[in-house]
Amino acid sequence: MSALPRRCQVVVVGAGYAGLATAIELREAGVDVVVLEAADRVGGRIWSERRDGVVVDHGGQWVGPTQTRLLAWAERFGCPTFQSYDVGRHVEIWADGTTYPFTSDQHSEGPGVEDYERLEGRLDALAATIDLADPLACSSLEEWDSQTVHSWVDAHVDSPAARRRLALAVQGVWSCEPRDLSMFHLLFYVAGAGGMRSLMETIGYAQDSRFVDGAQAPALAAAASLGGRVHVRTPVSAIRQGDDAVTVETARGNVRADRVVVTSAPAATSHIEFEPALPTSRRRWLASSVMGDVAKVHLRYDSPFWREDGLSGQMVAYDAQPVGVVFDNSPDDGSRGVLVCFTYGDRYRTFAALDPGERRTAVLDVLGRVFGPQAMQPLDYVEQLWPEDRWAEGGYAAVPVPGAWLEHARDGWRTPCGRVHWAGTETATVWNGYMDGAIRSGERAAAEVTAALAAESPGAVR
Amino acid sequence: MSALPRRCQVVVVGAGYAGLATAIELREAGVDVVVLEAADRVGGRIWSERRDGVVVDHGGQWVGPTQTRLLAWAERFGCPTFQSYDVGRHVEIWADGTTYPFTSDQHSEGPGVEDYERLEGRLDALAATIDLADPLACSSLEEWDSQTVHSWVDAHVDSPAARRRLALAVQGVWSCEPRDLSMFHLLFYVAGAGGMRSLMETIGYAQDSRFVDGAQAPALAAAASLGGRVHVRTPVSAIRQGDDAVTVETARGNVRADRVVVTSAPAATSHIEFEPALPTSRRRWLASSVMGDVAKVHLRYDSPFWREDGLSGQMVAYDAQPVGVVFDNSPDDGSRGVLVCFTYGDRYRTFAALDPGERRTAVLDVLGRVFGPQAMQPLDYVEQLWPEDRWAEGGYAAVPVPGAWLEHARDGWRTPCGRVHWAGTETATVWNGYMDGAIRSGERAAAEVTAALAAESPGAVR
Structure with missing residues (x-):
């Protein structure tokens, strides 16, 4: 690992889409920036793993046509996308076992x-x-x-x-x-x-397309474009503001900066010590932002065999099964078959309480009922329980509890606290909770910071 | 400050009523205990300050007849109580300025x-x-x-x-x-x-009586009875569990113990690093426990002059004024007059957003309307904004958000996590949120711990 610089203009905390967008915008304004990431990788709640030649997106994965900032990144960093598989019959299952087919054009009965x-x-x-x-x-x-x-x-x-x-x-x-x-x-x-x-919908909407090399690919390319400025495995323990600078403390040393942009997920932010303490409204907003509970399970097969039966691979379970929704997550060329299962909320808790063998059996049972016995023989089974993730502590995003918007948002949602600014998908207005919102939040925070730097010292930014 | 011991049987985190009760019960079972308190005093959300000869309770203050554990402490530690002043007319004010008198026996009209x-x-x-x-x-x-x-x-x-x-x-x-x-x-x-x-009610109920020397007096006596085992100004930064011991880390050194009881308020607990990480249900329960917002303002006068007008000093404001409720908080002998004003929830936020001079004016205006111009000339004005308290970060207690009981309480409310046990008024069933509940929670946690120690090593406890 390269040494941390002792001094820079702006420290960005977190190298998810929000942090990377902040840093890229600041770089383009000529600002000297350092990005500190707690985890051993960039991307935050977006993580693409190549398993036996197939890309598995353990976190966020889709991009839709109105997510124009994420699409711009895909273009800029040369990360090709492809349309989600949406051919054939989707299936919904109800508690009594009844199933109904439907398609994107034809409602379920x-x-x-x-x-x-x-x-x-x-x-x-x-x-x-x-x-x-x-x-x-x-x-x-x-x-x-x-x-x-x-x-x-x-x-x-x-x-x-x-x-x-x-x-x-x-x-x-x-x-x-x-x-x-x-x-x-x-x-x-x-x-x-x-x-x-x-x-909710697939083609033309939020689930329209996927990234050929996984949704982490633009983040990896963005981090690469920042050269040695991104430091992974560097959790921030404290942020101390003085009269004319702010010091960001890590186990690898401290960095002094003019401004800091905190882009980490609320749970991770709550582990950072702030001096002076954050204003009550900001503390209350963070304390009132509770992460969702979600797991993704990927199953790989030799081929997307369900397509031969006229099935799209999409399934919606209205019964009490641990699996809520299933999608065909096969690679672009259909060279292998991949199903991804989502489980969330109460069902997540039921699922997570099972031991790993029971979880696998529960998933295979549901898939077998809809896609036949072949679905019960995957070549690979891999699950990602986001509440167990050390830094995100849940997914997809933090949800403000009732009353939080009314009581704490005016000053606590994303108002800068002295030299500390805030980004992260939870601070976005457009596509809050999504990668696109994360990028927008970083761009907004970078604009705040460049304005503040320019006001303090006109030569500080280009 | 005395040095921390390197080793003990049980570390108790927090020296509020819950932590002190835990430690006292453990001592009585012959267990070697160390209490680590982050603040510079014991008592937690209970804090009595002597100001010009008058005791001011900035935090919790009352004791009622069914709060039998707190009453037992009052007896045990020789802390006299006296009945709250409840003679004369209470007054309620409505938004249109209309006031209605009432008494404990006679409803308002x-x-x-x-x-x-x-x-x-x-x-x-x-x-x-x-x-x-x-x-x-x-x-x-x-x-x-x-x-x-x-x-x-x-x-x-x-x-x-x-x-x-x-x-x-x-x-x-x-x-x-x-x-x-x-x-x-x-x-x-x-x-x-x-x-x-x-x-809700005063005589015979939760607001029945007060402590002559303040509600912190039993806590101070309890801490004294523990000798040098209580260490203030010692925030815990991390709790690391190993196979056969648990290490509690502080800036003053580490203490190894067989068991730890964490009794701190949820906000303070969330700043402690746990290794291994706490189970998701416990993390979610803590993250779903949001502190209330409350301030207490005390005003001192030469005498309780309102009593001469047949007023009890109790006032309830249903209008939008920052003050919600006022009580006569004069000392037992009536030698001075003290009014205490409570403001909470939305009104707290309005109040806290004012600058200190405006806050004082707002309080005096309300008191003047009910108690006359004399009320606007206090000899002392002192306010305690609990959300600004470094360790409690609010008051009186943390409130679980909707869904938290159903989703996270079964495993997350107070179930021990390996060698780490939980107390604190938020873990009480009887008088949750009160001093009495805090003591009960400490006694329950101490019983858990002595049972666990005895199971591991029969000679460990008496």
Whole structure:
């Protein structure tokens, strides 16, 4: 490992998409930057592993057409994408074992579909009342932030099947249960993504495409472009602000800087000692941001055999099985078959409480019911339980609890604290919780910092 | 400061009531114990300061007749108590400026009193369905933990005035707003206190009596009885478990022990590094426990002049003023007059955002309206903003967010993690959130530890 510099203009804490975007923007403004990453790799909650020639995305993986900042990175760093496999029949399973086929063009004939679609339309209409330029100005902020999504649904949705569909949507998008989510946060997030369909659907929407070399590829290329400025295995223990500088402490030595941008996930940020202490609003916002619970399980086969049966590989389980949703995650050329299973919220907890052998059996049982006995004989089985990740402590993103937006966001969400600025996908308005939001947050923080540096010393930035 | 021992049987982290109770119980079982306290004093969220001859309780202060463990400590350590002043007229103020007198025997004629009393009865009946020996067995756990108190009230209480009264009760008891509180947590807490009246009322209930020398007096006496075993100014940075011992790290050196009992407030606990990492359920429970926001302001006068006007000094403000509730906090002999003002939840945030001069003016304005111009000329004005406290980071207690009881409590609430045990008022069933609950939690944890030590080595405990 190269030695840490003693001095730089800006220290960026965290080398996920937010931290890398911050550093790249600052470099382009001529700012001398150092990136400190706690883990042994860059990418944060995005991690692509090559296993026997096949790329497995253990974390975030998709890119959609309105995620224009991530697409710009894909272009800039030469990381090709390909459309998700969306041919053939998807399958939904209900608690009584009944299955219904559906496709992206043809709705399921399962229960509650029409009620659920009306519900999505209603949520979109409510979300449209939130101005992303000033979400706290929303006239219904107090009403919506005072209740869980569970309570809102209880009061406004009659159809039990539509409720069940929305619960799965909440699990899939926020990796928590409707009881964990403030109604305001749901609507804010929907607004930033451009609507419920944009979050939920595949081709043309958030799950449109994947990266040929994995979703970590742009992060790896971005880190490479920063040369020796990115230091992995360097957890920050303390950030101490003085009158004219800030000192970032690590076990590998301290770095003094004019400004710091903290981009780490909220759980990791809460382990950093700040001096002076962060303002109460910022501490409360962080303490009120609770990570979702999600695991991804990848299974590899010789080929995507389900395609021969006219199946897309997509499955949605409305029953109590540990698996919530399955996608065909095969490589671009279809040379192997890969299924990815997601489990989240209550189902995650049931899943994680099993021992590894039981977990594998539970996953194979579900896949066997839908894709046949061949699905029960994978060549590779690998699982990633994000709550066990040392630095992220969960996934996909931290969710503010009811009341947090109303009570703590005005000063605590992302307002700089002296020489300390904030980025990370949780500080994004557009595509909050996604890689695209992370990049946007880094670009916003970099603009804050360059403005601050220029104000202090006009020659500091180009 | 005396040197830390290198080795002991049990390290107790925190010297609030929970930590002191743990240590005292362990000593009585013949266990060699060391108590490490981060702050420069014992007592935790209980802190009595003598100001110009008058004891000011900046934190918890009352003791009630069913708080039998705290009363036993008062007796044991020779700390006299006296009944709270509850003579004369209390006053409630509404948003339109209307005031209504009331006494402990005579209800206010203000709006919503009867509806509110029915509501208290209903809450008591619901709370009575929770078995404190196994709160998670409650058949309505999922229903109640999926909604905020705000939502439950919205669905079940028609009278706006009764809702307003309950909001003030929530602020007063939990120092947060109804939107912040899970309905299950409210009912669990009510069950552990023996009913809503038990929480809310003065003589015969939770606010029955005060300590002549302040509520910290029993803690100081308890610490003294532990001799040199209590070490203040000793924050714990890490707790590392090995196969046959656990090492507690501090800047003053490390202590090896057979067991550790962590009794610190959740915010302080979250700053400790644990190796191995705590189980996800415990981390999630801590991350889902958010401190309330409360300040206490004490004002001293030559005499309790309001008593001469037939006023008790008790005031309840239903309007938007920063002050929520005022009590007569004069010393036992009435030799001086002291009023204490509480502000919490949204009102706390409004209050804390003012500069100190504005805060004082705001408090004096309210007191002047009820107690006359004399109230605006205090001899002493002192405020304690608990969210700014370095170690507690709020008060009175941490409140689990909606969903936390259901999702994380079974394994995460207080289940020992290897050689690490848990106490603190947040782990109590009876009088959770109170000094009495803190003592009970320490006694429970000490029993766990002595059983574990005896199982490992029969001669380890008496």
